Structure formats: structure tokens, C-alpha cells
Amino acid sequence: MKKKLNLFIRRVSVIINDENRKSIYRILKESLHFWVVKKEIPYFYFGKFLYRKDVSNYKDYLSSKEVDKITLSKKLHRIQFSKLLRNKLSFALFMEENNFPVPQLVSYNHKNEFYLNSQPNQIDSKDKLIQFFESQFNQNEINGLFLKSNTGMGGKGCFLINRSNLHNQVTKYYEEIVNDNFVHQKIIVQHPKINMIYQHSINTIRFTTYIDKNGEKHILSAFMRFGSGGSFIDNSSAGGICVSVDLKEGKLKGKSHQLMKHGGKQLIKHPDSNIIFNDFQIPYFEESKELVLRAITLIPDRIIGWDIAIGKKGPILVEGNDNNSLITPDIIYGGYLKNPIFKEILEEA
Template sequence: MVDLKRNSKRIKIFLGDKDRKSISQMGKEVLSIWRIKKNFPIHYFGRLLYRKGVTNPEDFLDMKEYEDIILCKKHNQEEFVPLLSNKLIFSNFCERHSFPTPKMLGYNLKNEFFYNDEVLNINDEKNLFLFFEKVFDTSAHEKLFIKSLNGYGGKDVHLLSKSNLKKQLEPIAKRLLSHYFIHQTAIDQHPAINEIYPNSVNTLRLETYIANDGEIHILGTFMRFGSGGKVVDNVSSGGFFVPIDQQKGTLKEKATQGMIHGGKAFDQHPDTHFVFKDFEVPFFKEACDLARKLTQYIPNRLSGWDIAITLDGPVVVEGNNTPGITVGEVAYGGYVKHPLYKELIANTKY
């Protein structure tokens, strides 16, 4: 039912899209890709390849290729997946190896809360408020992010602030007491990025791949931004992405929403009106170096690294196995033309 509703919305967006190519042009492209890929190219619509500005739709992975690549066991070794899929394990790993990352002050396993070598059993909203009040008072932090241990796509991420704690806790208290979360310090984002959008931590997504010869490659790179007052930047949660020119470390011209959220394209942030084109991402080279080093320490062959930028440099927010590489592919301009495409596909055959 959910898929039917989401697909109905996508169809509605497609039919109302004034930027789509002519019916004859779309028909030719769909038939051409169908002939090449040997299956119906549903990705042609979901990845907005039907729009006038896309001149190379045949260079994009179809759904089978995409799923084969991200789910391939050669690309996701079972030894490393837990380090990336569980935020508690990942946070401890990064702190243990001195990677720049938000400090984890505590965590909870349902109603058992761990903080400062104490284990507290909390069963109601009143004591939950007292717990976080104590955390704020003893840690000297003004804001915390509460994140589900196995959440993804910005889901189950909540901001708590000392000044507005009671109001922010009320709608999530039951969820906190019945599930598993880590409690991390908030990131002080670089002022230049705050100018674009200050309400969320706007992260770089760097996709890394370890080739058969052992060399680490960065595939697609893009930057995500929140909007409309939201505190998360994930495309799947209503944010949008801007491709990055890897050679220059600058934003490209157009931002794009995920199709399920409207698929709108714009050249400036809808809230702040900041123009994206040629914005130089602070510490971009250092962020790429950090992604490569993380890949050395957690050598899952295909990973996605979410990296924030502060005044002091890049900070890793999280790592991801089986990363959704569709956005990175759009940023790159189609992975079929990537030099590693044949190798990626070949790995899925065994």
C-alpha cells in the first residue's frame, strides 16, 4: 500500500512536470534503453532522466544493476557491515581510533539509560526529562542529537536543546523509552555553510569503492541541505542535494529534490536564496582524505560516508553499507560511463 501511494505520487509529479521532454523523445529513449538493458527502464522516471536537461539517459544504472551493485556480498562483507549499520558501534569505533566525530555522551537500550558510568532505569516522561536535564547540566552542552541505533535516511533523528527540552521531549518520549538510541553532541557547522542553511547539519556524501587492485576510489560526491526549518538534510526526508565538482571542490549549479518529495530543481536555496553555483566547499580535500582513511580502517568495499564541515575541518557523522548510490550517480552523470562500471557489474556475477 505504501509503495502504491508513493508510486502514484511519482506518476502525478511526472505528469505535471513542465520540464519533461516531448512524448516522442521520451518514447525513443525508453525504447532504446529497454533494448540495451533488456528490461523496462523504470529508473528513467524515478531518476528524472525524462527531463530536458538530461542528454545521456543510457549512461545510468537500471534498477537491476543498481540493486545488484549495492547488495552484492563482495561489496558488503559481513565482517564490516555491523561497524557501519549500528550507530553505537560506529561511534565507539571512531572515538577509539581518534576520528573526528560527534562525541557520544550516552545511549539508551529502551528504558535503560547509560551515562557517565551509570545505568539508570527510566520508565516515564518525568524522569526522562530529569535525565536529559542532568546531561545538559553536567556536560555543558546546549544541544544534543538523539539518533536511532539502526535508523537511516534521517529517520528517527531528534534534536534536543537545553532551552526547549520539555517541549521537544513530549512528542518523542514514548519512542525513546521503547527503542534504542545514541545521544551525541551537536556539530558546530562551518559559518560559510550556515549561510546556505543554518537549521540542519548539511553533510557531504562521499561514496567510496575499493577496486579489485586494492585502490580506494571516490565515486559520486554531493552535498545535502535541509529546508523548511527541518533539522535533517537527507534527501529521503525532504532535503535536497547539489552535485560537487570533484576536481574543484565546488558546488554545481542545480539542486534537486527526491522525486517522492516533488523532484523540484533550483539554483538557490529556497529559504535563504543562497546561490549554489561555484560555492567552494570548505575543507573538501580534507573531507576526501578522511573518507579514504575511514575506508582503510573499515574496508567495506562499497560505502557511503556522511561528513560535516566545521571551522576545524571535516567531521564524520556516519558510515553506510549498501549506500543508496542513485544520488551519487546523478551527481557523477551516470555510472555506466564510469571507468569502474564493468568491474562493479562483474563483481555481482559471483
């Protein structure tokens, strides 16, 4: 209860202190109108920053009911594709089998049963887990691994395991690792141009794709996520910074966005590197678009959020999400309902 109260106070503080806030009268008028039109408490009016002066088309933004309608639609999502996308191990194996550029799967574990080269290893102590990771570092000539919970979302259940700090990290994460299921992947070597903005996380482009009722494939929107402050996670739900991407030019557009629960800041440049976002050209952007369109040919769920990293030699498909949160892309796009395709999506849902 106390945590929820603190979160509420923090969000109210963000609104009150926002220099780009509309007048109180206009906020009250619009939020009540949003309530009537959307038939729900105007939580998203505030959560999506529709109270800001530069937002005039507040009715073009999705309500929570509309988001749920799309996310939970059995017509837009098939269970066989949803299960494949949500299971990190199945997804990694399937995409590797079909020769997609994905992070290399080195090993994985089902609780305390660890698999390396398809051979099971029973891990019942911290020392054995340290030895297990050391053997991988030596065999693969690497200095670290990225661990992801097999069914985790929003950046939760992710660890970087490094050779230089292995003992401390295993001591810290041992119980969590051996009581869950994880995939262990080689750390992506990120393109140096992306590292210029932020080098401590793998910064991914989130593409939202849609297959219409005639089978035509669409990329609805794209935005890029960046970690900050030393964090190795770029997810917006974990405090990451999001910047809109021009789909035609492959350039970052305007200011960054951040979810309200993390402060809701809008920045013209990255707080760590001071690199200006607007007009920053993303390497291999056309190749990234081609990659997601190829991916939905293989996994034709009708609406998916794809995470693409930019490696030294091209784009890398990190994961796909059938339960793609439409909150951030709706904010980034400036109101999904102004896109005529979205009217079809809601009808189909």
C-alpha cells in the same frame, strides 16, 4: 493502497508539469529502449529524471537490478564491516577509539536502560527522562543533544532534544525513545560559511568510495545535502536538496536535485537563504577527501557512502553506509556507467 496511489499521482504530475521534459514521443521511445536494454520496467527512467531534455545518455544510468547487485554483493561487502557501519553505537565507539573526528557520544540507551559514563540508569517515566537529559545538559554545558536510532536509515528516527523545549519534546518522543535504541550525541557546530546556505540542519557531503580489485582507493562521486523549510534533516529521502560537488575544486556545481516523491525540483539557489549553489566553495574540502580515504583504510568495505559535516575547525565524520543508496549519486554524477571503474564494480559484484 491510497497512499501508494497518491504517490503515483504526485509523480505523474511532476513529469507532466516539468518544463524541462522531452517530447512524449521521445520519452516513450527512450523508456521502451531502457526497458529492453535493462530488462526491467523503466521505473528508474522516470524516477531518475531521464526524461529531461538535458539527459542524452540515459543508458549510462543504473537500473534497479544493477543497484541491488552492487548493494547486496557479498564480494563488495563483508558482514563484519557492514555490521560495524550499520550499528551507530558500535561505529561511534570504534571511531572515537581510533581518534577520528566524529560527533561526541554523550550517552545512549537500549530501550529504557540509559547509559551515561558507562553507568546504567533505569528510565520508567517521562519525568525521569527529563531529569536524565537535564543532568547531561548541566554536566556538559550544552543546550541540546542529537538522538539517532541505532539502526535507523534515511533520516528516520532522528530527534533534536533542546533544553529550552525539553518537556514538550520528551512528551512527544518518550514512547519512541524508550522502545528503541538510540545514540545521544553533541550537536555539531557547523562552519559559518555552510550556515550561510542553511543553518537549521547539519548539511553533509556524501562521498562514495570504492576499493578496486588491486586495493587502490577511489572517490567515485560527491554531492552535498541541505535541509530546507526549517527541517533539521538534510537526507534526500526526507525531502532534502542535493547539489553535485566538483571533486577537484571542491565547489558546488549547477542546480540542486530533489527526489521525485518530494517534488523533483531543480533550483539554482537555496529556497530559504537565496544563496546560489553553483561555484560555492566548500571549506575544508581537501581535508574531507583525506578523511574518507583514511576511514576506508580503517574500515575497508569495498564500496561505502560516507557522510561528512563541515565543522568550524575541519571535517567531521558523521557516519558510513555499506547500504549506500546509489540512486541519488547516480543522478548527481550524470550516469555512473560512463565511469569506467563502474564496469569493474558490476563485474566484481
